[in-house]
Amino acid sequence: MAETAPRRVTADVAIVGAGPAGIAAAVRAAESGARVVVLDEAPRPGGQIWRHTTRGTLPRGARRWLERLDASGAQVLSGASVVDADGPRLLAQWRGEPLVVSAERIILATGARELFLPFPGWTLPGVVGVGGAQALLKAGMPVAGRRVVVAGSGPLLLAVAAALAGAGAHVAVVAEQAPAAAVRRFAAGLWRRPAKLWQAARYRAGVPRARHRPGVWVTRADGDTTVREVTLTDGRRTWTVPCDLLAVGYGLVPATELPRLLGCRIERGRVHVDEYQRTSEPAILCAGEPTGIAGAHAALVQGQIAACAALDRPAEATSLLAARDAWRRFAARLEATFAPRDELRTLADADTVVCRCEDVTLGRIDASWGSRAAKRYTRAGMGPCQGRICGAALQYLFDWTPDRVRVPVAPATVGTLVHAAALNTEPQDPS
Amino acid sequence: MSDVVEIHVNGRAVRVPASASLAAALLAAGESAFRRSVTGAPRAPLCGMGICYECRVTVNGVAHVRACLETVAPGMDVVTGG
Numbered sequence: 001m002a003e004t005a006p007r008r009v010t011a012d013v014a015i016v017g018a019g020p021a022g023i024a025a026a027v028r029a030a031e032s033g034a035r036v037v038v039l040d041e042a043p044r045p046g047g048q049i050w051r052h053t054t055r056g057t058l059p060r061g062a063r064r065w066l067e068r069l070d071a072s073g074a075q076v077l078s079g080a081s082v083v084d085a086d087g088p089r090l091l092a093q094w095r096g097e098p099l100v101v102s103a104e105r106i107i108l109a110t111g112a113r114e115l116f117l118p119f120p121g122w123t124l125p126g127v128v129g130v131g132g133a134q135a136l137l138k139a140g141m142p143v144a145g146r147r148v149v150v151a152g153s154g155p156l157l158l159a160v161a162a163a164l165a166g167a168g169a170h171v172a173v174v175a176e177q178a179p180a181a182a183v184r185r186f187a188a189g190l191w192r193r194p195a196k197l198w199q200a201a202r203y204r205a206g207v208p209r210a211r212h213r214p215g216v217w218v219t220r221a222d223g224d225t226t227v228r229e230v231t232l233t234d235g236r237r238t239w240t241v242p243c244d245l246l247a248v249g250y251g252l253v254p255a256t257e258l259p260r261l262l263g264c265r266i267e268r269g270r271v272h273v274d275e276y277q278r279t280s281e282p283a284i285l286c287a288g289e290p291t292g293i294a295g296a297h298a299a300l301v302q303g304q305i306a307a308c309a310a311l312d313r314p315a316e317a318t319s320l321l322a323a324r325d326a327w328r329r330f331a332a333r334l335e336a337t338f339a340p341r342d343e344l345r346t347l348a349d350a351d352t353v354v355c356r357c358e359d360v361t362l363g364r365i366d367a368s369w370g371s372r373a374a375k376r377y378t379r380a381g382m383g384p385c386q387g388r389i390c391g392a393a394l395q396y397l398f399d400w401t402p403d404r405v406r407v408p409v410a411p412a413t414v415g416t417l418v419h420a421a422a423l424n425t426e427p428q429d430p431s
Numbered sequence: 432m433s434d435v436v437e438i439h440v441n442g443r444a445v446r447v448p449a450s451a452s453l454a455a456a457l458l459a460a461g462e463s464a465f466r467r468s469v470t471g472a473p474r475a476p477l478c479g480m481g482i483c484y485e486c487r488v489t490v491n492g493v494a495h496v497r498a499c500l501e502t503v504a505p506g507m508d509v510v511t512g513g
């Protein structure tokens with residue numbers, strides 16, 4: 001096939017991800033006069049939290065950031081997936097065509113995704129993530145009159161239960177796997193810190209009919225063409241709840257494919273950054289959820305700090321450091337409170353599908369293997385999701401470390417991929 | 432601007448909100464098996480954000496389109512269960 005010459009963009013700062021972190025970084029850098037390009041594979045900027053909602057109905061703070069982004073002069077390329085990276089250069093696929101971005105500095109703001117842990121029945125239609133339910137709801141999924149169970153872990157459970165109830169669903173139960181005492185301590189801490197990121201208490205008030213049950217988790221789901229019934233336990237008693245939608249997820253995990261591909265140091269699943277959001281690699285900074293799960297406000301602060309550092313003006317970020325550190329402490333508490341309990345490792349049985357792309361059951365996997373051997377022997381993690389779902393689950397179930405990142409990190413056409421090999425050999429743009 | 436569009440799902444005409452993602456529209460149209468897994472099991476959206484690939488459908492003849500990342504368009508021809 002004919003090789004398309006890639007389009008080229010050069011910038012002072014290239015930002016991957018147009019969620020709160022990427023937007024704040026772009027605004028701060030572009031308003032300081034830097035040439036900024038932002039790439040995001042989604043059709044609109046806003047990230048997981050803002051992009052599904054029409055602007056008029058977003059909270060004022062969010063709207064303000066998006067308006068500043070429009071006015072900042074930053075070039076925003078929506079629908080651009082970054083598929084490969086080498087040093088300060090990125091290969092993206094944009095509108096089906098290859099695009100090479102060369103920049104002095106790169107800020108990775110690739111966000112997070114949900115942690116799914118396998119249990120019998122989790123592949124049934126009607127079983128969705130908690131964030132997944134939120135995303136589908138915002139995208140127009142009708143839930144009025146449906147009977148929903150929300151389960152898993154983390155502050156998102158209550159937020160999503162409230163959103164579902166607000167859209168007319170009957171939320172039968174909100175099952176939070178974290179112990180009641182831990183959740184109480186966490187909520188008490190929120191009262192002391194009025195920054196109230198997830199406003200746990202208010203969300204809870206917004207779900208009047210729902211029963212919020214800490215210390216309860218899903219052991220299985222049953223159904224036919226779709227989920228019909230969920231089995232819950234508190235460790236002593238087991239009972240079933242009829243439902244036609246189960247939203248279940250165990251919190252968020254950092255999206256670290258691109259940082260890992262670029263050689264950035266990863267610690268306990270998070271991208272390691274210094275106090276100015278600089279990674280271990282020169283010219284590469286990281287902001288938002290890849291550095292730890294702390295929510296949109298934290299991402300906004302980190303994005304701004306990263307922009308100042310990227311422009312070699314770290315002093316301008318000084319006033320933001322205290323807020324960022326407070327969010328870091330919040331992230332640590334979040335992680336400790338909602339850490340998945342050990343019982344969740346034993347839910348899947350030998351017949352439970354672990355890798356959904358290749359239908360690999362748990363019984364076919366040997367705990368002693370590691371991610372790479374599992375791929376070789378069973379194809380687990382070789383499907384189109386590239387182990388984004390099963391990889392995190394297997395890491396949790398067996399304490400495995402992630403395998404090397406495969407290029408492309410997002411699906412790309414052959415026309416784009418021919419440029420991947422050239423990315424690390426071709427000379428720098430003379431411009 | 433109309434707030435409802437008509438799309439075709441497995442040859443059946445369905446009217447869906449114009450602002451909906453294709454995944455949401457298919458769920459609204461009562462689809463539960465977006466695709467068949469390699470062992471033939473029905474699968475439907477899990478993540479809602481483009482990472483699980485469980486929502487893959489054929490759109491206007493193009494296979495393996497993630498329905499959760501697609502916005503509906505008038506006349507879109509969708510085939511599920513592939």
Ligand SMILES: Cc1cc2nc3c(=O)[nH]c(=O)nc-3n(C[C@H](O)[C@H](O)[C@H](O)COP(=O)(O)OP(=O)(O)OC[C@H]3O[C@@H](n4cnc5c(N)ncnc54)[C@H](O)[C@@H]3O)c2cc1C
Pocket residue numbers: 016017018019020021022039040041042046047048049080081082083109110111112113114130131132134135156159198252255258287288289290294295296299409410478479480
């Ligand atoms: C499914 C889901 C639902 C959520 N719902 C809520 C909610 O209702 N309320 C709430 O308070 N918080 C919610 N959160 C958490 C919230 O999204 C985060 O706290 C916040 O968005 C973090 O901002 P961020 O900028 O770090 O990342 P994100 O907002 O996730 O932005 C990262 C962006 O990077 C892009 N990206 C990643 N990799 C690439 C690549 N290779 N090429 C191009 N682009 C790429 C993604 O498309 C994404 O837009 C949700 C999270 C998830 C995963």
Ligand code: FES
Pocket residue numbers: 454475476477478479480481482483484485486487497498499500
């Ligand atoms: S629902 Fe997961 S990729 Fe579309």
